[in-house]
Amino acid sequence: MSQQAGRQMHLVGMVNPPTSQYAENWRDPLGRSDWLSGRFYADLARTLERGCFDMIFFADALAVPEDGDGDYGTTLRTAGKGSIYLDPITTVSLAAGATTRIGLGATISTSFVPPYAIARQLLSVDHLSGGRVAWNIVTSTTDAEARNMGHESIDPPGARYDRADDVVQTVIDLWNSWEPGALVHDRESGLFADPSRVHRVREELRLPGAHGDGVADGLSRGPLTLPRSPQGHPVLMQAGSSPRGRAFAARWAEVVFAVGDSEEGMRALREELRERARVDHGRDPDSIRVLQGVQPVVGWTDADAEAKLRMLRNRIDPAEALVKLARLLHADDLDPQALAVDVLAAHRGATGSMGFEDMLAAVSTQRGFTVADLAIEQALNQLHPQVVGSPATVADRLGHLYLSGAADGFIVFPALYHSSFEDFVAGVVPELQCRGIFRTGYTGATLREHLGYRLH
Known part of the structure; x- marks a missing residue:
């Protein structure tokens, strides 16, 4: 082990x-x-x-x-x-x-x-x-x-x-x-926080119109x-x-x-x-x-x-599952009998997540999914x-x-x-x-x- x-x-x-x-x-x-x-x-x-x-x-x-x-x-x-x-x-x-x-x-x-x-x-x-x-x-x-x-x-x-x-x-x-211990909270001395232990992230920011042709970096000065x-x-x-x-x-x-x-x-x-x-x-x-x-x-x-799994699967409407898959892939219509890997390749990039699409393609290839199969599995568990x-x-x-x-x-x-x-x-x-x-x-x-x- x-x-x-x-x-x-x-x-x-x-x-x-x-x-x-x-x-x-x-x-x-x-x-x-x-x-x-x-x-x-x-x-x-x-x-x-x-x-x-x-x-x-x-x-x-x-x-x-x-x-x-x-x-x-x-x-x-x-x-x-x-x-x-x-x-x-x-x-x-x-x-x-x-x-x-x-x-x-x-x-x-x-x-x-x-x-x-x-x-x-x-x-x-x-x-x-x-x-x-x-x-x-x-x-x-x-x-x-x-x-x-x-x-x-x-x-x-x-x-x-x-x-x-x-x-x-x-x-x-x-x-x-803030460094560890920077918050002192000492009532007797009157020191709340030690400024020497609190720091800026950066001293300057590049801002539009400042420092020549600087570009806003959208970050922060701190602390x-x-x-x-x-x-x-x-x-x-x-x-x-x-x-x-x-x-x-x-x-x-x-x-x-x-x-x-x-x-x-x-x-x-x-x-x-x-x-x-x-x-x-x-x-x-x-x-x-x-x-x-x-x-x-x-x-x-x-x-x-x-039996629970069959119940979950049986409650999925195949036609509705196809509609949802078409929305996910930005497709107007899908042939339920087509090979899922071919359809995924044709709509590459539609979801905005290449890693997710790679996972869909890998599982579809491994299991020989049709589009109809992929639609059902996507509705059941998103192929997890x-x-x-x-x-x-x-x-x-x-x-x-x-x-x-x-x-x-x-x-x-x-x-x-x-x-x-x-x-x-x-x-x-x-x-x-x-x-x-x-x-x-x-x-x-x-x-x-x-x-x-x-x-x-």
């Missing part, structure tokens, strides 16, 4: 209602529909905390997804992924107030939010939660998002990642602009208006799967959200990221946790779980690996992937809110604990401690 003694599996719950990865979630009688209420998120965070999850994290996008003609009608009519997104900072703050230990991940785009705002928002919640926050770093991917944020179109992937490198470095610099948090600063999380995205993850990410189409693919990606982190950036390979996305379908027996069975069966599979070095843990996608998470916490978590590969309780107070990292 390749895992070091004493290390344990990490679990993160991903939240993005009304659908999650299962398109019919919002219509299912076992799925909760109060996702515009605070109670929905408070209950969910407490459920995952009861299961000793490392973190709950909230996905985000800045626009309702559009088709090739710029129409958002299909997304809204079918409750497509992205039809509803609450502000993640607001939502993560609510979850912080409902819990005491679980980590809290918020998604914020580097393409449109100023570094100072990112640094202050995240560090504020990090302080208020006792050091439990992570930043899920995204660059945004669509023209619709760009237009909502006052831009004509989205930048090419390379430019977005170059911008992200600058933004992440500036955010980290702002978080570090931040907050000292360090109990964990030093928020954990960095990232999900890029393209070659440029993997390079970005190797440089910055402490938690990587990955999707593998096979055990061998999962292991190869983890090894690649660890090696890139070591060779390209001088990082300790153990400073990066690679978590694979999975959609568990848990029943009290294997037969029960298979499913683990189906009794609690013991699911724990066996996850435990094997973990112990064999294919993953440091898992991002758990629910098919249904909240029942899928409740099934996992009630059944699978105790099985993992019995095997000695998952915690039976939190031993630290901060997210960094949950992840096995030293405090910054």
